[in-house]
Amino acid sequence: MPEQQPEIAEGVASIDRIVHEPARLAILTVLASCERADFLYLERATGLTRGNLSVQMTRLEEAGLIDIEKTIEHKRTLTTASLKFSGRGALEAYWKQMDSLREMARPSLRQVKAVQGGRVSGRVAPACS
């Protein structure tokens, strides 16, 4: 654990904050699973309020990860969003990074769980990789 801590801290610090935020991650996950989705679907799927969803989508658009398109359908504005190529790349990179962090942190997490479960008493055994 002590040798791994700086690596883990470094890994956590380098996480893409735009993607990592749960609301934005949910939006990106939905858009990565389809070609295009409208605002109502994103609202339903993520459970975000309209205002919050709008803010998060604008941030993603500003970051160059998604495309937002507004069209008129039956005299109503239909807002749809799709994931850009760069967005898909950012999401894939994010999950790769999370996987490697999970691998690095697994021994320490196991140790923490063991301590919490009362299986380890007294001195905490050093983590082994």
Next chain:
Amino acid sequence: MESVLEGSSYNGELQYVTQHFRELQGLQMVPFWMTAIVLSLLEYAHAVTRWQAVTLFLSLVALSIVLAAFVGRWYRRHYGFVAQREERLPSQLISITRTDQRIPKERSKWFVLSLFFVFALMFFPLLLHSYRNYSNFGLLTLIFFVLPKTSLDYARSTSLRRRQILAIGCGVALIIIQIFYDLGHLDRWAFVAASASVLMVGSLYDHWLLKRLLGGPLLEGHHA
């Protein structure tokens, strides 16, 4: 830290509901299953003549198509719109009506094919008594409506696992019904009604699942 690093079943559910959005619109299929059940029960009870049955069949199928389109519009008004990727075509067979403007030609062909196989090829021979081999009905419903639901990658979510288990259960039930029919323990109309009832259970679960996955505020309140 742990919560950050743990993989989330929520993301899996989001992926699943988005990828299967149309096939989870189970209420679209209910009018068709109801048609099969009503018609079968009327025939079983000898309540209608042959030509009355044919007329009733055509009317009920037409009504089902209209109802399915109406239900499709209701789904769109309540849950929005998702344009799905074309590579998932075979598992999209379940959703046979689409209300959006972007109907790909390939999917329309599947729609016509599935409708043709399940209703025309199966029901007309049954109604006209000109064909004794009905085993295709069970096989086709199994291929078109049950098998796509049994493939599932997101085993972490209980609701999704339940859908898979239910689909397997429906598949087994359809096979058992088929065997009973082939062995002569079941009247052909009872066979059709039983098969349609099993399929309707699957469709109703799909609707419930869609409502559950798209119904609640999962993120709001935790993260603004």
